[in-house]
Amino acid sequence: MTRGLVPGLASPYPIGETLPGVFRGDSFTQRWCAALDEVLAPIVATLDSFPAYLDPATAPEALLPWLAGWMGIALDGHQSAERQRELVQIGVELLQWRGTARGIRAAVRALFDLDPELVESGGTATSPQPGTALPGGDRPELLVRLRVPNPDDFDVRRLDALVDMAKPAHLPHRVEITG
Template sequence: MRRAVEGLATPHPLGRQLPAIYAADDFAQRLLAALDSVVAPVHVTLDNLWAYLDPQLAPADFVDWLGGWVAADAAIDSPAARREAVRRAVELHRVRGTGRGLAEQVRMAFGVTAEVVDSGGTTWSLTPGAELPGSPEPSMTVRVHPAGGDPVPAARLRELIEANRPAHVTYTVEILSAAPGDTAPADPR
């Protein structure tokens, strides 16, 4: 429930709904005017409920609540990125655990480009017993390309990867520097 807004008028004053005998009663009108100030935020909220359910228009604290409904990533700090995560929650859940989904999660959380390379692969063959692609042990490498030399918090990046990778897949994080070919030390997991 939203807090009361100072001076907010109700679109449906209770005093107007009284029988004629009480309409002229000053005490009844003052009592109901006090109740109107309590009920006015309820009317305003219900009249604008559609805006509360739209992550682009909802108040910031309500966006966090909506994020809980759709299991949007709570680790995102930026209010604009948080709204985007709530708005795109269904789309992001469809690709969760994939390289594309993980790269998108990193982009939304940190505003950087990520490249996810995994050890798996698919193929088809007319020949039985053909060589399988990829490696037998599942693993992935996440390469992060910081934008404009801004540092990426490595601990938070690892937490995000831990929460969104498949549980059986080991990973390595590479935070690339601005100079081509320079990489920070890899963190094998």
């Protein structure tokens, strides 16, 4: 149900009461203002409770995918409303780690409740000697390996989509599922 369909929703700020005294006694003006109040009451009620719409714990269920979209999270409908609320809240906390190995691990853990193995092609090193070999491979790549109880029943596309959202945009990736 939307706010506009709530019967008898009263405006907390009736327009007729804000008019000068000469119009307060006028029946036509008061009826006209009451009609405006009826139209504006759902808008005022929505704006007054706007912070509750932005909080994953109190937002209407229909808004959860929209809130998740702000953080680049795509809720796929496999979760209950309560789980979706948890994922949006976790997404808020994980946003600071997006694009990092820590962020990818945490995102996989949050969605699948399993710890992934990450194999990266890059690395860092320091050396006092010039010409020291660089660490890592010459082609950037990320491999996310996940051990699951039953690989045949696991939806690899969900994992692939999650890794695609959590990894750095420029980095190619692959996912592997093992039993």
